[in-house]
Amino acid sequence: MPELGDATRGRILFGGDYNPEQWPEETWHEDVRLMKEAGVNSVTLGVFSWAKLEPRPGVREFGWLDRLMDLMHDSGIGVVLATPTSAPPPWMGRLHPETLPRDEEGRTEWWGSRQHFSHSSATYRRYAAAITEDLAARYGSHPALTMWHINNEYCTFDYGDEAAAGFRRWLQDKYGTPEVLNKAWGTAFWGQSYDGWHEILPPRHAHYLKNPTHVLDFRRFTSDMLLECYRAERDIVRGRTPHIPVTSNFMPMWMGQDAWRWAAEEDVVSVDIYPDPRDPLGAQSAALVQDMTRSQAAGGPWMLMEQAAGPVNWRGVNHPKPRGLNRLWSLQAVARGADAVCYFQWRQSRQGAEKFHSGMVGHAGERGRTFQEVKRIGAELALIGAEVTGSRVTADIAVLHDWNSWWAGAHDGRLSSEVDYPQVLSAWHRALWEAHLTTGFAHPEHDLSPYGLVVVPQLYLLTDAAIDNLVAYVRDGGTLVCGFLTGVADEDDRVRPGGVDARLRELFGIRTLHEWWPLDAGETVECDGFRGTLWSEEIEAEDGVTEAVYKGGELDGLPAVLRRGSVRYLSTLPEPPALRALLAEVAEGAGIRPVLDALPEGVEAVRRGELLFLLNHGRDEVTVEVPGTHRDLLTGRSVTGSVHLERYGVAVLAP
Numbered sequence: 001m002p003e004l005g006d007a008t009r010g011r012i013l014f015g016g017d018y019n020p021e022q023w024p025e026e027t028w029h030e031d032v033r034l035m036k037e038a039g040v041n042s043v044t045l046g047v048f049s050w051a052k053l054e055p056r057p058g059v060r061e062f063g064w065l066d067r068l069m070d071l072m073h074d075s076g077i078g079v080v081l082a083t084p085t086s087a088p089p090p091w092m093g094r095l096h097p098e099t100l101p102r103d104e105e106g107r108t109e110w111w112g113s114r115q116h117f118s119h120s121s122a123t124y125r126r127y128a129a130a131i132t133e134d135l136a137a138r139y140g141s142h143p144a145l146t147m148w149h150i151n152n153e154y155c156t157f158d159y160g161d162e163a164a165a166g167f168r169r170w171l172q173d174k175y176g177t178p179e180v181l182n183k184a185w186g187t188a189f190w191g192q193s194y195d196g197w198h199e200i201l202p203p204r205h206a207h208y209l210k211n212p213t214h215v216l217d218f219r220r221f222t223s224d225m226l227l228e229c230y231r232a233e234r235d236i237v238r239g240r241t242p243h244i245p246v247t248s249n250f251m252p253m254w255m256g257q258d259a260w261r262w263a264a265e266e267d268v269v270s271v272d273i274y275p276d277p278r279d280p281l282g283a284q285s286a287a288l289v290q291d292m293t294r295s296q297a298a299g300g301p302w303m304l305m306e307q308a309a310g311p312v313n314w315r316g317v318n319h320p321k322p323r324g325l326n327r328l329w330s331l332q333a334v335a336r337g338a339d340a341v342c343y344f345q346w347r348q349s350r351q352g353a354e355k356f357h358s359g360m361v362g363h364a365g366e367r368g369r370t371f372q373e374v375k376r377i378g379a380e381l382a383l384i385g386a387e388v389t390g391s392r393v394t395a396d397i398a399v400l401h402d403w404n405s406w407w408a409g410a411h412d413g414r415l416s417s418e419v420d421y422p423q424v425l426s427a428w429h430r431a432l433w434e435a436h437l438t439t440g441f442a443h444p445e446h447d448l449s450p451y452g453l454v455v456v457p458q459l460y461l462l463t464d465a466a467i468d469n470l471v472a473y474v475r476d477g478g479t480l481v482c483g484f485l486t487g488v489a490d491e492d493d494r495v496r497p498g499g500v501d502a503r504l505r506e507l508f509g510i511r512t513l514h515e516w517w518p519l520d521a522g523e524t525v526e527c528d529g530f531r532g533t534l535w536s537e538e539i540e541a542e543d544g545v546t547e548a549v550y551k552g553g554e555l556d557g558l559p560a561v562l563r564r565g566s567v568r569y570l571s572t573l574p575e576p577p578a579l580r581a582l583l584a585e586v587a588e589g590a591g592i593r594p595v596l597d598a599l600p601e602g603v604e605a606v607r608r609g610e611l612l613f614l615l616n617h618g619r620d621e622v623t624v625e626v627p628g629t630h631r632d633l634l635t636g637r638s639v640t641g642s643v644h645l646e647r648y649g650v651a652v653l654a655p
Contacts, residue, residue: 002245004268004301005390007078007146008339011041012385014378015077016343016360017306018043020068021052023347028068031347032075034366039378042078043346044305045069046135047152048114050084054131056091062138073144080247081139082149083233085128087114092127099124101158104204113353118158119225120166125232132233136240147268148237149305150248154226155256159202163225168197170221184492185213212411213493219407223258231265249305252289253422255410258403260443263296272306272344275329277321281430283604283617286329288429290336292401295441299392301339304330309343309370310358318356323369324648327377328615331650334381335606335613339389341381384611384633384652391609395440396592398451399429402444402459402466408493409460409485416518419534421458424483427573428457431580436594436605437587448473452590455583456482461489467503474507479566479590481583482508483573484535485516508569509545509562514538517555525572526551527560532572536560539571566590600624603645612653616645630655 007013015035020028035043045068046053053061072079093100093111099121101109109116117124139145175181178194187193192211194200203210203218234246245267250259252273263269271293275282293302309326311318321329330341348359362370406421432439432455440451444466448454454473459466467487474480487504489495498505499513515538524531528548536550541559547568548561561582562569574582587593595605595612602618611633614624622645629640630653643651 002243002267004245004303004339006243006245007042007080007268008301008385008389010386010389012334012338012381012389013042013078013303013340013342014381015040015042015346016044017047017345018045019048019345019347019349021049021064022349022351025064025067027347028071031361032071032077034361034371035077035346036075037366038360038371038375039382040077040346040360042080042146042340042342043072044080044082044149044342045072046084047082047149048084048087050087050131051089053084053135054089057095057127060134065139069139069142069144073142077144078146079142079144080147080149081135081145083128083132083135083151083237085117085131085150085229085233086152086154088117088124088127092124096121096123098160098162100160101156101163102160103157104159104202106159106204115153115156117156118160118162119156119222119229120158120160120163122162125229128229129232129236132236136237140237140240140244145241145244148234148241148244148246150230150233150237150246153249153251153272154230155251155254156226157222157256159204164201166225167202167218167221168200170224171200171217172197174217185211185217186492186494187211209413212408212413215411216404216408216493219256220258220404222256223261223403226257227262227265230262234265247303247305250293253292255403255406259296260403268303269293269297270303270305270340273304273333274306274308274312276315277311277319277325281426283329283332283615284430284433285426286332287336287433287604288426290333290338291395291399291429291439292441294337294393295395297337299395299440300337301390301392302337303340303342304333304338305340305342306344307333307342308358309360309374310362311356312358313354313356320358322648323373326370326373327380328617328648328650330377331380331613331652332604332615334384334388335393335604335608335615337393337608341377380634387633387654388608388611388652391611393438393606393608395438396451397432397437397439397453397455397587398442398448399425399432399439400444400454400456400459401425401441402461404491405459405461408489409458411493415516416535418521419458419485419518424458424534424573427576427579428455428483428583430576431583433604434576434580435584435587436596436599437584437592438595438606445469448478449476451478452592453479453481453587456480456486458483459486461491461493462487462501463491467501471503471507474565474567477566479586480507481568481586482570484537484571507564507567509542509564510539510569511542512540514540524575525553525555525560527572527574530574530578532560532574534573535571537571596624596626598625610655614643614645614651614653616647616649619647621646621649624651626653628655
């Protein structure tokens with residue numbers, strides 16, 4: 001199968017979404033001049049161009065794209081060619097209103113924006129296949145083509161009638177009979193058993209709480225239907241160009257796609273990352289997404305499809321990036337496995353909903369600070385590309401993550417709305433990141449044997465296969481740390497007897513879980529040597545496994561942290577310094593060391609292949625002690641013993 005290396009060819013891809021249809025054609029040659037000046041070697045074309053390519057049903061206007069493809073090839077710039085199916089033309093919704101999605105309140109999502117398509121609409125799929133087929137036929141052999149980009153940020157939910165029919169078919173395939181579905185969904189509760197498939201609808205607006213397994217299955221269905229749309233277009237372009245890699249860009253930590261399943265269907269795993277420049281943990285949130293994306297790519301190189309060169313336009317307050325931050329975060333992505341660093345978009349729009357979203361060429365033009373920084377990034381990526389592309393980041397620690405568990409745990413009837421799964425996941429990743437421990441992610445049913453330490457921040461729902469996998473991992477000598485609310489429910493969101501699966505209670509040393517004691521916002525609970533947040537539990541433990549107890553309050557003297565052999569269970573979320581110290585201690589006991597010892601605060605160290613990346617996320621200059629002599633690929637200088645990093649500075653050290 002083709003892969004990212006077939007597109008990079010020993011270079012880091014650098015560029016972004018290019019939307020020249022927004023500009024007069026005389027601008028195109030000016031764009032090419034600036035692209036060459038900035039070291040751009042890749043652009044994504046056609047993402048939102050369906051209405052221009054097909055202004056009326058069945059009419060094709062490819063002339064402008066022909067000229068662009070030729071211009072890019074003549075200029076030495078590769079093209080990631082998109083299927084434009086994320087933004088259907090207005091005529092489609094007008095002529096075929098069944099292609100428009102409806103929300104859970106029954107309201108239609110009209111044209112005039114983007115993603116206004118029903119994933120289940122046969123009409124939409126027919127038009128999408130036709131434009132994809134014609135693009136593949138026309139440009140499949142074009143020398144500029146380096147990759148296919150299917151749709152864009154798949155994210156559409158649909159509760160309409162065609163989706164309802166598709167949902168019923170999906171359920172029939174899964175359960176076979178309504179009786180089996182009734183048992184899986186627990187419909188005897190509130191007397192909502194189904195007598196036939198025709199009675200089942202998407203989980204639309206309801207008077208009170210919805211059936212949680214109904215909602216869970218609809219989330220699974222939605223991910224699968226979007227994946228069907230992707231596969232249909234992928235198979236068309238792959239049939240024409242089996243040697244050209246195919247991708248579709250994920251949004252970071254988006255709830256609507258099971259990205260483990262999706263990544264297995266892609267030749268290249270790509271993602272969009274937009275940390276807030278004002279967020280003091282912006283670098284860590286980016287590192288989490290980078291680690292997850294690399295893991296979805298089976299540890300290999302991945303593509304940063306979109307980032308912002310400056311401010312975005314969809315936060316309440318949209319701050320620009322301080323000088324140097326764009327460079328720092330771009331090189332952080334490379335350090336954590338990216339072989340492509342791209343942006344939305346090349347030239348900042350003057351009109352439309354995102355005219356205040358930055359571009360590589362901003363409203364200030366080529367004299368602007370943003371473009372000058374982009375030029376520096378392009379030059380530096382060219383310097384290091386030959387030595388970094390294709391190399392891998394080795395992680396000895398796996399953080400387990402599963403979309404099904406996230407979906408199930410987010411039901412409105414849960415015990416605490418303060419427990420937000422992405423925040424819990426981020427807290428544990430932050431602890432490992434701040435301890436300078438290189439981390440990957442894994443699905444709970446993946447092979448865990450390559451990892452010396454497995455961390456489970458919270459997996460409310462675990463299948464029998466996943467639980468058996470964890471037990472086998474520990475039995476074979478692995479070290480495991482689990483957070484609260486893990487193994488509570490089975491794959492149907494049915495609470496397991498005892499509140500936690502019996503196999504896990506045995507693994508953790510829990511005799512009885514009497515009660516869950518969620519904490520209010522801002523509330524903490526005192527424990528031996530630390531404070532817990534978000535959650536606490538009334539546990540009766542087996543003899544000799546209690547490592548720390550609660551102090552004071554209703555749980556005084558009861559276990560807070562359990563340790564049985566190489567397994568620890570945390571019934572609360574320790575505050576950040578305590579969680580960092582605990583995980584660092586456990587990692588050291590498992591023989592896992594930080595990349596470098598005694599790093600200054602705010603400095604990140606990552607090894608990728610033979611290269612050592614040092615990234616200063618602080619605003620002060622620092623000196624980093626580095627044993628031995630190295631060559632800094634960014635400066636060409638030899639360094640011995642230590643490296644000086646300016647504010648937001650980066651060093652890329654080769655042995």
